[in-house]
Amino acid sequence: MLGLRKNKKKAPLTLPNRFHVKMGDTVWVTHGKDKGKTGIVRKTFHDRGKVLVEGINLIKKAVRPNPMAGQQGGIVEMEAPMPVAKVMLFCLQCNKPTRVKKTTLGDGKKVRVCQKCSAQFDS
Numbered sequence: 692m693l694g695l696r697k698n699k700k701k702a703p704l705t706l707p708n709r710f711h712v713k714m715g716d717t718v719w720v721t722h723g724k725d726k727g728k729t730g731i732v733r734k735t736f737h738d739r740g741k742v743l744v745e746g747i748n749l750i751k752k753a754v755r756p757n758p759m760a761g762q763q764g765g766i767v768e769m770e771a772p773m774p775v776a777k778v779m780l781f782c783l784q785c786n787k788p789t790r791v792k793k794t795t796l797g798d799g800k801k802v803r804v805c806q807k808c809s810a811q812f813d814s
């Protein structure tokens with residue numbers, strides 16, 4: 692045995708503590724095959740650091756027919772979760788992907804605001 696692979700441990704997965712996007716946000720894809728596309732966040736997976744975006748990162752999955760559920764077999768195209776670091780929040784007001792800043796309103800409510808045009812994301 693050569694034993695060369697002994698120390699090649701997989702690096703531990705580092706997950707972001709908090710997500711910069713929420714369910715229902717419109718996001719812009721920064722990496723990968725869907726780069727430059729926008730979609731709406733359908734689900735967030737905090738334990739895996741991933742988000743499910745509508746119409747983004749489509750995969751083809753072979754599905755067995757399930758007559759009980761009335762499901763037909765074949766190849767089904769579905770969305771797969773993608774890393775949250777590969778999406779940016781998209782501002783619909785200035786039509787650009789932006790970063791957010793947080794500001795406190797007059798009544799003490801904290802809201803996320805577009806850094807470019809100061810449009811509110813949370814109403």
Ligand SMILES: [Zn+2]
Nearest residue numbers: 782785805808
């Ligand atoms: Zn904006």
